[in-house]
Amino acid sequence: MIEKKDVALERAVLIGIITKDQDEEKSKEYLDELEFLTFTAGGYAVKRFTQKMEMPNSKTFIGTGKMEDVREFIEANDISTAIFDDELSAAQERNISKILNVKVLDRTNLILDIFAQRAQTSYARTQVELAQCEYLLPRLRGMWTHLERQKGGIGMRGPGETEIETDRRIVRDKIALLKSRIKTIDKQMAVQRGNRGKMVRVALVGYTNVGKSTLMNVISKSDVFAENKLFATLDTTVRKVVIQNLPFLLSDTVGFIRKLPTQLVDSFKSTLDEVREADLLLHVVDISHPNFEEHIASVEKILGEIDSSDKPTIMVFNKIDAYQQEPIEEDDLATERTEKHYSLEEWKSTWMSKVGNNALFISALNKKNLEEFKKRVYDEVRDIHVTRFPYNHFLYPDYEEED
Template sequence: MFNKNKKIERGISVLVNRRPNKIEGNLEIEEISNLVNSVGGEIVESLIFNIPNKRPFLGKGQLQKIQRLVKSSNSDFVVFSESLNLRNILSIEKYVTCKVIDRTKLILDLFSQNARTAESKIQVERAQLSYTLPRLTRMWTHLSRQAGGIGVRGPGETQLESDKRQIRKRISVLDKKLTNIEKLGVERRKSRKNLIKVALVGYTNAGKSTFMNLATSAGVLSEDRLFSTLDSTSKIFKILNQKILLSDTVGFIKNLPPSLVASFRSTLSELNEADLIWHVVDSSREDIQSQIQVTNQILEDLNVSNKEKWYLFNKVDLVKDDSILKIIKGDNVHYMSAKTKYGLSQIFDNLEKWIMNRREKIRVFVPFDRDDLFKIIHAECYILDQELKNDGMVYTIVISENLLSYFKNYVLALEKR
């Protein structure tokens, strides 16, 4: 839609506000503006229309107002804050002469620009085709009119059906590719079964990637742009000699297109395997509560809301009113700044305690001829104490339950933690 190599396209944002609220309305306009900026465009004017739920869409006078602003601002496009169906689009195009796009199309375009791996490119293409299919009719309206007449199948109708059939065929091909990718993902996750898996989630631009870079030195792309990180990235770091697999997932956003959630289900499958979810929150946002609700709702839709979850309130260095940080209370709440590194040591101290509480403390005797057990202890266990004997070593270690079977014949004492 936008080409960053050409001149910056100027546009108007239109918010159809079903629940009039000045603060929320302004924040939605700001979010649309940020989305447009992220794809290389610029919002020069904004309009907010407060419309009751019972009314389907904008009226003639409101559409004419948009067109007058398009002309006076010399705009290249109009972007709507909500998803538009075919009827909405046709109504708008009767009055508005420039390019008309909606929130969903805008997000899809941004995802397309930021897709870097083969998997994410397939996922985005599938979502784009799912979006295009029900809106394809408008491209052939002029042809179907020419076809006219009862019992006459015009060229417009034939072309439309052909295009729809090709899109469905392509979606089927992409689905097969995603299924194969998902199978590979299952095998990859099997190889990681002995790791503790932590997944980062949160509203887009909350600071997940910056936090991940600090935690793992992963070098994940981190920019002050919406959806700068699109591909799921996983890196390993160690605490108490325990390998932790930390995964950074795609950021969420209000009214995330269902086609995107469906297409990215394989990427988001990292959440299904997670032992712990870290929900990163941008504390500096006025709509912080709304962003938390959006993320939690998507987690519920993905059937992972029952996972153990910590809230990491990021960017506390930018918070002007501390009361905003009291909206969620409990031991699972942490305050931090990925920029200044404030609070990070506390998070990892608590992660150590969390790991210890999930492990078992045992005292084992390991004969000198059991090199395999020595390797497991030094590579995957946390050694609390060790004592040299004539024919082997006695260790007091913290160990994960799945490794206990290796030591069943050598355990001197077992203490549940």
């Protein structure tokens, strides 16, 4: 549970369900992540509610009895926001809002709000605004009765704050305008990428908050913003990096997440051109997270959606200093040994057998095993460069460890 450190944080309840496809353990993990998202957005999760169901209720997502429990808790504890772990339909959102009489958000709305807070450049703001408009369009009916009760705060940034923007025609026109603006910026960025010449391009990809920006800072000796919050990086950052005498371009991209809103994947596909056009991907993984393999699967799914799953990839398992093996007592014969009981060496063996030499285990924060990391990246970039410019092979000798 995240500690409450700021009395100004918006008080919220989190609501999820347990199904045959999402057991109690997985539901807890998703709500842990939802709590972190809430904290990142500026909220504080006061309580969680879960319910076992075959499938979500088509009208209110959870059952009427559980909904009454939520309503009573909200009234008794000065709660201003109810956040659901799955995307709500427009009808569900309207029905729940009428019952609870507070601001109702779903996971998608929460992530969009964080992106709205974090967007720094006009390009990122345009992409986020497009995603918000596309999310808003099917939800216009009844939106104003919802907004009149709650002004400002989480989920209230961006489009939808003035009544005229709730008109479907105007929102559609706005979407067309934003798409046109993004297309213009894309052309400018394509020219910029073309002007970088034929340098080898390496892209950092991975789940959100796995340490990509920290690794970028260590390798490029730059100062990219890094913070222990989700989606610290939205705008793609590109740096020229030199390992020994070999230059290449390294880009740090937006972090991925499970259940990433479709609107964001679509609107940020242009930002992810850095990934699509990269010669080498460094897939950074937080090995200290208990479900890091599921994070890997989520990232690989999105890489597939942007046609980048077949690129040369090195798996970089970060935060080895924070990895903790769950112990089993010697006389404990009842507990079944699972992956959560693996030692770091066992994980190394497991992933080495899966991807061979393309797995590295490091700590970017504590700079552990960075020489091995630099050598592996140097060798891979050198091979790509020499393939592209065969006459330059004598310029880049074998990697020599730094003193």
